[in-house]
Amino acid sequence: MTSVHAIPLLQARGLSFLRADEPVFGPLDFALHAGELALVEGDNGSGKTTLLRLLAGLLHVGEGELHWRGQPWNRDACAGEVLFLGHQLGLKMDMSPRENLRIAAGLHGARAGRSAASVLAEVGLAGYEDEPVRRLSAGQKKRAALARLLLLPAVLWLLDEPYANLDRAGIALVNRVLEGHVAEGGAALVTSHGAVGFHGEGGAPKRIRMHG
């Protein structure tokens, strides 16, 4: 069931990011509650990736406010509750998907009742667990990175173009994984410039439009 709390997980007011004093995007206003999906829409170069990197804590807020569970955002408050999946997948090419997951679980911990083998089977990489990531196709690498989302405990997922490189079954997989996450009370921010077909329990996802 979706559990919508009164206090939003993440709230932005007049949020913008400055590069050399020029705003890259914004000002943006949005709120994201637990159990909600948000789709970040915008053209190439509109700052979708920058927004996600900023929310992950890799970039500094330029102007405006960012609140995490009602408190001003700080790194320690949301440590371990946010997972970021960017263009660079964070996989070691010389290691197998299983080894990559083991490292991630060593850093973050793992969800109860999930193992590297079970999440790899879930993303359709059964039989490729011990193959070096280097030898996997682009889509399979993406699936290996998605397996990390399933294994690690986190409330908020920040997914930058999760549909890129995936076949039709892979796109369905991302939708299924996102729906499962929302059903467990998680939240996700997803960027995409294609049409997205996930349906949370609350129907269509919230949309955040970037000003181009």
Next chain:
Amino acid sequence: MSRASVSSACAAVLRRDLTLAWRRRGDIAMPVLYALIVATLFPFALGPEESLLQRIAGGVVLVTVLLAMLLALDAMFRSDIEDGSLEQLVLAPQPLALMLAMKILAHWLTTALPLIVIAPLLAGMLHLPVAVMGVLLLALLLATPMLSLLGAVLVALTAGTRRSGMLLALMLLPLCVPVVIFAAGAVAAAQQGLPWVAPIAWLGAALAMALVLAPLACATALRIALDA
């Protein structure tokens, strides 16, 4: 849900870096071969006179090892930045400085330790007396971690720039001067039969300070480098 403990995270980072180094063990051999070749050039350039080589042996081995380490330093965070692993490490709910300390330890184990292992061979080729060998190894054991730690901070600072190799060398070599002075001082003192404990103790003190401060500086520098 089970959160990861700091010790399991340290073990994961250390094991990952050592495994990756092992899978590319050809890269480990490069600095060793480089040091071997550089050290053999000296007798060719200066002539095989034993008393001369004996006098310069300690210094030559030290400088050769430092330069060989410099070769591998550049790569400390490069692959992690390129494949996004560094972002994942920064976002992990673990103390970043400690995680980086593990990476620096792994780097030291895979680049400096092989050099220390062949150092007696290099010193022997240059006729360094066997009695002084122990002091040379002790000096190297204290000097090389210093270099890894100082180097890591500079690598982190230059992480955002491309082709940082030369810049790194130009920044790091001046910082090496005190390390070389004390390490070579200890070896020279031992060679002349003088007490050599004081310079070694200075190296040890500097290393203790670097062990505490360098990972913190490295973490801050990396966050700044990623925030660009």
